[in-house]
Amino acid sequence: MGWLNAIVQGLLLGGLYALFATGLSLMFGVMRIVNLAHGDLAVVASFLALALVSGTGLPLWVVMVVTVPLFALLGYLTQRVLLQRSLGAGPLATLLVTFGLSIVLQNILLEVFSADTRTLDGGSFATASFHLTDSTSVGYLSLTTFLLACAALAGIQVFLSRTGLGRMLRASADDRETASLMGADSRHVYGIATAIAFATVALAGLMFAMRSSFDPSIGPSRLIFAFEAVVIGGLGSLWGTLLGGMVLGVAQSLSAQVDPALTLLAGHLIFLAVLAFRPQGLLAGRAA
């Protein structure tokens, strides 16, 4: 394990952080909702996949193909039914609703799956790797995760910049009232933004579940990574989020090279430094 290896692993991990953080950034950018249940949603996706795999015996990739669209639909409904009502009551109300959702989700998971720590078995794929150089080996799982994350981010970017609905999402982030003057129904636009957020968080949750173990209460500590990636990269910029995720990933894996106990602390310190010296983020820029 050399320094180069640490950087490569950090970059690959950063892709996953970015994917995980995208939904948080999108929901804040478009609706000004800070979704405190974001981490728990990833964990719900993990458990759902676990239940589907053990319950139906379907291969993992099929479960993923089912879970992600299901979460998108769930996201749309959550926005229309739950969050939309609280939006009119101001930012504090939405914060409380998502906080409540976070607690409810954790307790449902605890009730259904118990407090045991689980992993999602990705089979030989999750452990196999190939050598990049003599000292650097790349796991198929981390590489796939990274590529999927980049593909998802690129897909969202194309959607936001090339389609009419994507344009309205960005327009609504700038100025909701004027967007309604263009014929955009903000409830629908918000629903779409939440659907994308839920789909990406589900994908990220499944990836996390194959990399490391999870339990019903791990959501909030995962949420920290998403917040850090978003803040480091700069709010409201997809590429900023990718950069933020990578900075976070590299900081963690480099410090783990020095002392494994420093892993999380190093990430938090980078986050703190960015907040103190460049609060607009590394790539402050255009809205989501």
Next chain:
Amino acid sequence: MTLLSIRDLTVYHGQLRAVDGLSLEVERGEVLAIIGANGAGKSTLLRAVAGLNPPASGSITLDGRDITRMPAHKRVPAGIALVPEGRRLFRSLTVEENLLAGAYRGRPGAWNLARVYELFPWMADRRAQNAAQLSGGEQQAVAIGRALLSNPALLLIDELSLGLAPVVVRRIYEVLPDIVTAGTTALLVEQDVSQAMRVADRLHCLLEGRSVLRGRPRELTPEQVEHAYFGIGTAYAGGTPGKGGD
């Protein structure tokens, strides 16, 4: 033929009764300008027609269809487009993206990107620029182009001249005849009275939410307009004083 008909409309702006029992009609193919001092209720009236401020009472009819309670986003396909006060371009979108945003739920019609670029030739060269980098006058032109791309039957323009140099304002107003010829009716709110008298077919002067003077610019004397504008006594007796009536 009447395109827009407003009857006894009352709209509140916060606690203030900004539009007070106002009635007016806009004929198809004309340019109607609403003038009045600050706080006369002009902008609130336009916002109510666009669906942003729900009226407390009264009715708004477009083309014989009651749209009083229709939400703003449904009025665009119905044929209404508002150029809002202060331009309100989407700051993180490019010029072209701003224009295309107007076409999001627009109606089919004569206006498309190419046609807007024809109307404002400079815009084509700067289509990839961020809207926030444009000057005030340029932003106003983009805001008008954006509204046109929805192919509105009724174009509402709120305070076009606000914060712009008179020469810039005049240049933007020069395109208005082209727009009307293409089949769009225009309802303007304008603080600059001389500008409004130059471009409008008919004028309405608002005072404290009521229509106090109306008529064709040619038929109104500067005194009448001035007195109606500032609400000086009954000095507008020579015109057609109409307290909320049409």
